[in-house]
Amino acid sequence: MTAPLSSSRSRAALRISARVSGELLLVLAGLAVALWLLGRMWSVVWPLVIGLLLTTLTWPAVRVLRRRGWPPALAASVVTVLFLLVAAGVVALIAVPVASQSGELSDGVVEGIQRLREWAAGPPLNIGDAQIDKAFDSAVARAQEGLGSMVGAVVTGVSTVVNGVVTAVLALFLMFFFLKDGPRFLPWLARQLPGRLATDVPVVFARGWDTLGSFVRSQAAVGLLDAVLIGLGLWILDVPLVLPLAVLTFVSAFVPIIGALFAGFVAVLIALVSNGLTDALIVLAIIVVVQQLEGNVFQPMIQSRGLGLHAAVVLLAVTLGGSLAGIVGSLLAVPVAALIAVVWNYVREQLTDPSPGPGEDDPDLAGPAPA
Numbered sequence: 317m318t319a320p321l322s323s324s325r326s327r328a329a330l331r332i333s334a335r336v337s338g339e340l341l342l343v344l345a346g347l348a349v350a351l352w353l354l355g356r357m358w359s360v361v362w363p364l365v366i367g368l369l370l371t372t373l374t375w376p377a378v379r380v381l382r383r384r385g386w387p388p389a390l391a392a393s394v395v396t397v398l399f400l401l402v403a404a405g406v407v408a409l410i411a412v413p414v415a416s417q418s419g420e421l422s423d424g425v426v427e428g429i430q431r432l433r434e435w436a437a438g439p440p441l442n443i444g445d446a447q448i449d450k451a452f453d454s455a456v457a458r459a460q461e462g463l464g465s466m467v468g469a470v471v472t473g474v475s476t477v478v479n480g481v482v483t484a485v486l487a488l489f490l491m492f493f494f495l496k497d498g499p500r501f502l503p504w505l506a507r508q509l510p511g512r513l514a515t516d517v518p519v520v521f522a523r524g525w526d527t528l529g530s531f532v533r534s535q536a537a538v539g540l541l542d543a544v545l546i547g548l549g550l551w552i553l554d555v556p557l558v559l560p561l562a563v564l565t566f567v568s569a570f571v572p573i574i575g576a577l578f579a580g581f582v583a584v585l586i587a588l589v590s591n592g593l594t595d596a597l598i599v600l601a602i603i604v605v606v607q608q609l610e611g612n613v614f615q616p617m618i619q620s621r622g623l624g625l626h627a628a629v630v631l632l633a634v635t636l637g638g639s640l641a642g643i644v645g646s647l648l649a650v651p652v653a654a655l656i657a658v659v660w661n662y663v664r665e666q667l668t669d670p671s672p673g674p675g676e677d678d679p680d681l682a683g684p685a686p687a
Contacts (some may be wrong), residue, residue, distance in 0.1 A: 363483045363486035363490060364487075366484075367487040367489075367494060368494065369528065369532055370491040371491050371494040375495065377398075378391045381394065381395070388499075391495070392492050396492045396495065406567060409560055409563050427523035445553045457484050498663060503518075505521070520662050527651065528654075536569075539569025542566065542569055542610055543565040543569075543609070544562070545560040546562065546603060547559070549599065550562070553599065554589060555595065557586055561579070561582065561586065564579050564581075576610075579669070580603040580607070584599050584600050612631075625650075625653060629653060629655070630650055633648050633650055633652070633653040634646055636649060636651070639652075
């Protein structure tokens with residue numbers, strides 16, 4: 317016979333469940349308010365985030381100069397100027413060869429389109445010129461019908477470019493001030509906080525700073541690995557503009573998903589117009605294999621070691637961030653997860669009971685009880 321349920325224990329379980337549910341609802345409401353405020357201040361938060369990421373990338377150089385006796389302002393100024401020169405050099409490394417071969421590439425594009433048309437006309441597709449012309453006319457008609465929306469998209473695109481330029485300028489200024497005054501921030505913050513917060517918050521900030529540095533270094537390692545592997549494949553196939561394409565692959569690694577797609581599209585297009593359809597398909601296969609290795613092997617392994625996160629956590633964080641906030645969410649998902657882990661580990665350290673000394677818990681080692 318089954319024993320009856322205890323009414324007192326059932327009421328206690330319900331009360332505990334109700335209390336825990338209410339606390340969880342309050343926590344979720346607080347998170348919702350925080351995310352809403354973050355969205356309202358995003359025009360300021362986004363340059364701040366980019367500035368912090370750039371600072372983690374350039375801080376080692378400033379630290380070396382300051383250890384050699386350079387004034388903070390001079391060290392920050394020199395590193396900022398060098399960073400701008402390197403960025404401009406990367407852009408020139410990509411743009412100059414492309415511009416010098418623009419005529420050859422444009423002729424190749426026309427030839428490549430003609431080859432695709434001839435290939436589509438043969439087996440197994442057997443698409444005739446009439447069908448191609450009909451599809452082209454239909455596309456033109458739809459483009460004309462959607463002219464208003466296209467103009468709106470252009471205006472939106474121009475606005476996006478302007479916002480991007482403003483964000484980049486603000487990020488560079490913030491990077492300079494972080495490089496110049498960053499070491500004085502934590503002591504100043506400790507003086508502003510009362511009680512135990514004056515110790516806890518600076519420690520968490522310092523650990524978070526180390527975590528961001530690990531994230532940037534891991535992304536740079538992954539991007540360098542992609543650039544070397546894809547550049548080697550392009551060099552073996554004798555595809556032109558190998559160095560600009562390798563540099564573009566490295567830079568695009570810092571923009572998840574879209575960066576890889578853009579760099580891969582450019583590489584496949586150049587292979588198509590210069591080497592033909594067969595080499596373009598081989599380049600596409602190389603890029604797909606490298607991207608799969610990056611997403612499923614290289615990136616989880618490198619980031620899990622550098623950030624202290626399991627590879628499965630990295631994959632889930634990127635997936636969740638992309639589904640919630642698109643490209644920006646994918647970019648920030650891993651560092652945000654790592655920062656959450658930093659806070660959680662610190663809280664655990666503070667809430668964990670100190671380990672007992674020898675003999676404190678063992679009655680046989682504690683000695684005789686006092687009389």
